[in-house]
Amino acid sequence: MIHPATRVLVADLRKHVGETVSVSGWVNTLRLQRKMQFVLVRDHTGMTQVTHKRGESDLLERQLEDLTLETAVRITGRVLDNPVVNLGGLEIVPTSVEVLNRAHAPLPIDEHTGSEHRLDWRFLDVRKRPAAQLLFAVQTTVEQAMREFAYREGCTEMHTPKLMGTASESGAEVFKLGYFDRNAYLAQSPQFYKQMAIAAGIDRVFEVGPVFRAEPSFTSRHATEFTGLDVELAWIDGVQDVMDFEEHMLVHALATVKNLHGDAIREHFGVEVTVPALPFPRITMVRAQQILRARGWDPQGVKEDLDPEGERCLAAHVKEEAGHEFVFVTEYPASIRPFYHMRPADRPHLTSSFDLLWKGLEITTGAQREHRHDVLLEQAAEKGVGTESLRDYLNCFRYGCPPHGGLGMGVGRVLMVMLGLDSIREATFLFRGPNRLTP
Known part of the structure; x- marks a missing residue:
């Protein structure tokens, strides 16, 4: 150095x-x-x-x-x-x-300052707290280790556009901004661009970059801008190939963090970094709901998906039964998944998709994508999704796009769970939410 x-x-x-x-x-x-x-x-x-x-x-x-x-x-x-x-x-x-x-006196924050006011003076907050500085060293190690794994597995790192000429397939949860004489939108995911790279013949693709979600959510796990790690893999035999890739990537990242920062994390955050066993448990959504209802889970208005309480309850069950902190929830209903998720031929009401929960918090969504042009059109029509604005995306599947699938992971959520933080605000240098655009 x-x-x-x-x-x-x-x-x-x-x-x-x-x-x-x-x-x-x-x-x-x-x-x-x-x-x-x-x-x-x-x-x-x-x-x-x-x-x-x-x-x-x-x-x-x-x-x-x-x-x-x-x-x-x-x-x-x-x-x-x-x-x-x-x-x-x-x-x-x-x-x-x-x-x-020379620093002005008195300082605008001290050890008794509330979390919201500390965010106003984030540079001082981070500078004064060794734990906050350690967090960003851990973040660097996590991203570096995931990159190392992806490179080793033959992935190409891509940088996709964050400005889009049209909104997503639903038009929801996107930020609109002026772009010369027309409107543009901030990308809520590199999803479609990753698939374009697959169609371009780049077998395995990953990206670490900003993601924008116009969600008016005020929870401890939501942000309007965050860093995502996205992966797309071509020529897969099924969604299990994507889950295999992710669990091995996480094991490599956690082992690296434990080796480099385990003692410091124990000292400053009071938590032990555990390297999970392979393979991770996998539970279908139908089975997950059976388990949860047997444990007294009774969601209000949630019938096909899991609410945060259900995710925590399922994680507790897996920890008790398998001694594992991770669980893949698979086979989500087609009714609550995007039109581009593949559906098993013998069970068209389901999707070849998953969420990965870590200690009860969803850190990843993934799926095998539908790569057949005619099926994509049928599934888009079924969901009432207009395809005119998606013409460039859909053209990728007209000329021999291979079977593929991928995942999107929130880096902030990974740090939040790993370090036992109460909020994603603490896992972000400068947090962005519905009520925060500064500093």
């Missing part, structure tokens, strides 16, 4: 005992006593103590006295062993203090 030649990270100070170094970071704590001045300085790798005895340097004494919390500083001084110091048994005796950017 390349850093300015004069800078030493806090995590590396042990290597420089007895040497004079420069540490750059933020003022975390000020303890300005009658005889001694103690300043705790924090960078992204940890915290160290700066110790100055009053009377030894009037200039340093004034500079330290004038510091404010969260001021950006560069401290140059000698690194000394001091077993009394809790922070690694080290301290820095300063020879110079450089204020790089």
Whole structure:
């Protein structure tokens, strides 16, 4: 890792005992006593103590006295062993203090600030909390590990448009915006574009990118903009090939996170990263509803799908019976799935689709897609979906598109479950929801 030649990270100070170094970071704590001045300085790798005895340097004494919390500083001084110091048994005796950017006082947030107000000052919220910074290190590892797995499995990474000339097949849940002399829409999924890539002869496709959903939802698991990981696989024998791919990808990602961050996650979030056994349990929707009703699940107005309570209850059942945190729910009714989901020939009222639940939260939806042009037209007509606006999409299936299927996963939800967070707002750097477009 390349850093300015004069800078030493806090995590590396042990290597420089007895040497004079420069540490750059933020003022975390000020303890300005009658005889001694103690300043705790924090960078992204940890915290160290700066110790100055009053009377030894009037200039340093004034500079330290004038510091404010969260001021950006560069401290140059000698690194000394001091077993009394809790922070690694080290301290820095300063020879110079450089204020790089003085922070205004008082700070707009502290440890008692409510979550909504902390979102207004998210840069300070993340900077001041090691757990929040760890979250983004974990996010990086999750995405990198999933990319590694996808590359290993022969996938090509694609970047699909986020501006669409027409709305989705239903026209619902999309954001409309002006585009020169006409309207455009933000993509609520790269679904159709992934399928176009399959039709273009790119056997296996994946993308990590933004997804936009104009849902007026105010739950702990919904956002109007989030990062999605999408995969599409050609020449599959059935939807089970897609589920096999996903469960192996998740096992690889979780094993990587556990190896790199397991101890830190345990320390900061109090949870253990568990690498799940293969294969994941798979339960049909019919069987899931039988299990849930036997356990007393009685949804209000939900007959063909699972509500959040049903998802949590099913996850609890699987944990009790199989000792597993994941479960694929399969064979969703055609009535609640999109027209492009394939339907088994012998059970046309069902779809070859699935949701993946992790600890009771849906993190993925996937399916085998219908790749036959005539069947797509029939299923679109059955659902009352107009096909004129979908002409470019439907043309992909007129000239030899192979059998294929795929999945869409919310990265924020994966982090939310993995780290035991209460809300997806905490798993997002700058959250976007119906009432939040800032900062």
